[in-house]
Amino acid sequence: MWVRPVANGRSSWQNHGTQSGRSRGRRMGSMSVSKYMIEASYTVDGVKGVLKEGGSGRRAAIEQLITSAGGTMECFYFVFGEDDVIVVVDLPDNATMAAVSLAVSAAGAATSSVRVLLTPEEIDTAARKTIQYRAPGR
Numbered sequence: 001m002w003v004r005p006v007a008n009g010r011s012s013w014q015n016h017g018t019q020s021g022r023s024r025g026r027r028m029g030s031m032s033v034s035k036y037m038i039e040a041s042y043t044v045d046g047v048k049g050v051l052k053e054g055g056s057g058r059r060a061a062i063e064q065l066i067t068s069a070g071g072t073m074e075c076f077y078f079v080f081g082e083d084d085v086i087v088v089v090d091l092p093d094n095a096t097m098a099a100v101s102l103a104v105s106a107a108g109a110a111t112s113s114v115r116v117l118l119t120p121e122e123i124d125t126a127a128r129k130t131i132q133y134r135a136p137g138r
Contacts (some may be wrong), residue, residue, distance in 0.1 A: 040087070043109055065104070
């Protein structure tokens with residue numbers, strides 16, 4: 001179901017975490033976790049699978065997937081529009097999210113994008129950092 005993280009609206013496999021590739025995120029018990037929003041669209045075969053097992057069956061399958069990766073699923077919704085499903089999950093790090101993405105993408109039943117979610121406090125921290133940047137042409 002998941003293909004790639006999305007940064008600034010462009011698909012990429014960029015590191016959204018620290019230098020080591022590990023995200024700085026919220027804590028789940030004694031473990032630090034990152035929160036991700038997955039937006040997915042089913043292929044024709046994926047839709048046939050949903051029709052066969054139902055929406056609650058897909059939700060249970062995705063929850064099992066996330067749990068097996070050491071995470072938790074916060075919510076799972078079917079939606080109207082460009083995407084079919086939106087899922088919010090907590091996972092240990094970007095590498096785990098990538099592993100989940102690869103496993104589901106290899107199944108071929110959906111396409112998707114993944115967004116790293118940030119808390120308002122994380123944005124507060126980012127706003128306090130001094131960054132040197134020159135806009136193009138200036």
